[in-house]
Amino acid sequence: MVNKYRQDKLPESPNSYWTNYDELPNFPKLNTDIHVDAVIVGGGITGITTAYLLTNAGLKVALLESDRLLNGTTGHTTAKITAQHDLIYDELIRNIGIDRAGMYYESNMEALNFIKKTIELHEIDCDFSPQDAWLYATTEKYQEKIEKEAIAYEKLNIKGSLVDSIPFGIEVKNALIMSNQAQFHPVKYLTALVKQIISKGAQIFEQTTAVDVETRIQRTVYTSEKFSVTADYILACSHFPFYEGIGLYSARMHAERSYIIAAKSNIKYPGGMYLSADEPKRSLRSVTINDEEMILIGGESHKTGQSEDTLKHYEALEVFGKHHLGLEAISHRWSAQDLITIDKVPYVGKITQGQDRILIATGYRKWGMTNGTHAAILLSDLVLKRKNNYQDLYRPSRFYPIPSIKNLIVQNANVVEQLIKGKLQLSHITTESIANDEAAILTIDGERKGAYKDKEGKIHIVDTTCTHIGCEVDWNRGERSWDCPCHGSRFSYTGVVLEGPAEKPLQKYDYKMIDNLTSDDSGY
Structure with missing residues (x-):
């Protein structure tokens, strides 16, 4: 229960509230060679949604997960279903053009509507709740950025409103609202899809790590225990692609971690989902745990492996919660990791030119509920040879000189710096x-x-x-x-x-x- 935690103490170990859901079935390891129409590697929102779509189309599907389904990024999200992805639309208009920026918004709204319709179709009880999304600034620098973002909304015909306050005890300069977004319980939702998948004959294997792909004779995925899955299509939906081909994805993305606490508060939550434009990030949404309304407080992003003391990030969220939200107790804490591409748009599609039947989906920039769902729609359309208007936008082989060249140089200079720095460290600790x-x-x-x-x-x-x-x-x-x-x-x-x-x-x-x-x- 919530009240077993003292006010001044974080839960001892990371424990995502979402993954406590115990109705998700267990699945065996792969222990033989098999052949299917499509093999999907990765048991998060993209892999499961893609398997759902392909099995609905009558394909024979195998889904491989190296751990437990939904135990990765999807099970450690804030679970906001929104196209308001921080400050992004003004930047996209400047870097990739107004048409592509508009398509990014449209594809994410398509994903939101897909989730909503799927929940209605299968009558899924997953705490789905329509919410407005708020992006707020506490400094003059980010006040100006939000004003520019509001202009971008107007250019893209995004329904939004610029206001000068938010319904919390947080002093802000302004805020930008995107209406008619949503939140839910991701594991409850995806567990229902898993049950649909297995009812249509799909094979799911857990504790099964895919390590390589062979394409010389036939497309084959090999596991760490030397079993193989041959397939007409291979879909890498494994957060970081387990197989890169010649795509150099290691050089074109970087990983960031962020942190979340679930906290009981002495204030009534006013509704809505909130994100600060300023650094350090602060993300807020409500959640019901043990029949009590609580708040998810997230933020504190940093590049993976580049923080002196990660526990301090949880403590910073706790301090923020006590100061602004009347935090009384913390029931859960967890962290998540996601990948960010050099132009901030996910890579979804053919892994490289010439390998039309090996597909990837990665680089969701911490907005995986909509990006991951739309990736599944796009992947399934590619497999089923259906037209998809967003194929070029998300094409993994794309390269926009601005901002890609600058970000590529900065990102890989950081890799070299970290490589050298680590080799020079000596210690006299016993x-x-x-x-x-x-x-x-x-x-x-x-x-x-x-x-x-x-x-x-x-x-x-x-x-x-x-x-x-x-x-x-x-x-x-x-x-x-x-x-x-x-x-x-x-x-x-x-x-x-x-x-x-x-x-x-x-x-x-x-x-x-x-x-x-x-x-x-x-x-x-």
């Missing part, structure tokens, strides 16, 4: 100085290692070199994971891959063997 449930970087034989001491005092040591391109991971205290600052790969404290693009685990070391080294040799 395992004896690490407290239980804490971690540190050690230098052993001149090499960088990561050590985590669990709650029982057992030491877990891993090589901190990411198995993707060799950057050095850093400890994420809020999630108890090793995170890569270059491309966002994440590993458990035992080295297991939590998020790609890395496919191989971090190398583990036997602490007893290391402990026998002399202090001079080990750098302790």
Whole structure:
């Protein structure tokens, strides 16, 4: 229950409210070779919605998920269903033109309407609630940006209103409202789609990691346990594409983490979904937990692996909640990770030219409920050879000189900086100085290692070199994971891959063997 948490203490471990929903079925591992019409890799909103659409069209479908369905980004979202994606439309008009900016809005509204109609069709109880979306500014700098965004709304015929206050005790300069948006419980919604999928004969496999694609004889996905799925179409809907081909997606996206707490408040929530235009971001929406109205407070974005103490981000949200929203208790806390492309528009479609039957969907910029749903619509249209007016907008091989060239240079300069920085770090910390449930970087034989001491005092040591391109991971205290600052790969404290693009685990070391080294040799 909510009241078991003290006001001054965050829940000990990350725990998404959405993933507590226990009606989602369990599925087996893939343990044999199979052939299907389409194999979908990734069990989030895009993969599940695509499987729903393709099975409805009569295709034989297999869905592979490396963990549990909906345990990734989709299960750790704020679950806002909206086309108001922060400050985006003025920027899109300047960078890719008014027609494409308008299409971006239209496609996301199409996704919202698809979700609404699907809920009505199947009578899904998923806490769907129409809401207005508010984007607000607390500084003069962002006041001007919101005014420009309001002009962009007018150019694109987006129904919006510019106001000078919001119904909270937060002093703002102005705010921009996008009407008739929505929120819901994503896992309840997608669980209903999963049940529809399996009723039509689709095969779903969990704990099944796809690691490679073979195209020389026939299109085949290989798993980490050497089983294969051959298919007419391969669809990579796995957050970061598990297979890049020659698309160089590692160089064309970066990963960011953000944080959420579910909090009980002593104020009545006034309705609406809110997002600050200023940094650090603050996101607000209501949610009902254990029959009590609570508030989801989100924000604190940063590049993955590039924050000194991730737990402080949760604490900052708590301070904000106490100051502005009368926060009384926190029931849940969790974080999410998403990928951002160099032009801020997702990549959806053919992975590269010449590989027309290998499709990807990625780079949702933290707006996966609509972007991910529309990606599924587009992917299914490509498989079923139906016309889709948004195919060129989301084409993965596109390249707009502005802003892509600048962002590509900045992004990859940061990767080089992080790569060099990590290699130069040395440590003289010893395992004896690490407290239980804490971690540190050690230098052993001149090499960088990561050590985590669990709650029982057992030491877990891993090589901190990411198995993707060799950057050095850093400890994420809020999630108890090793995170890569270059491309966002994440590993458990035992080295297991939590998020790609890395496919191989971090190398583990036997602490007893290391402990026998002399202090001079080990750098302790």
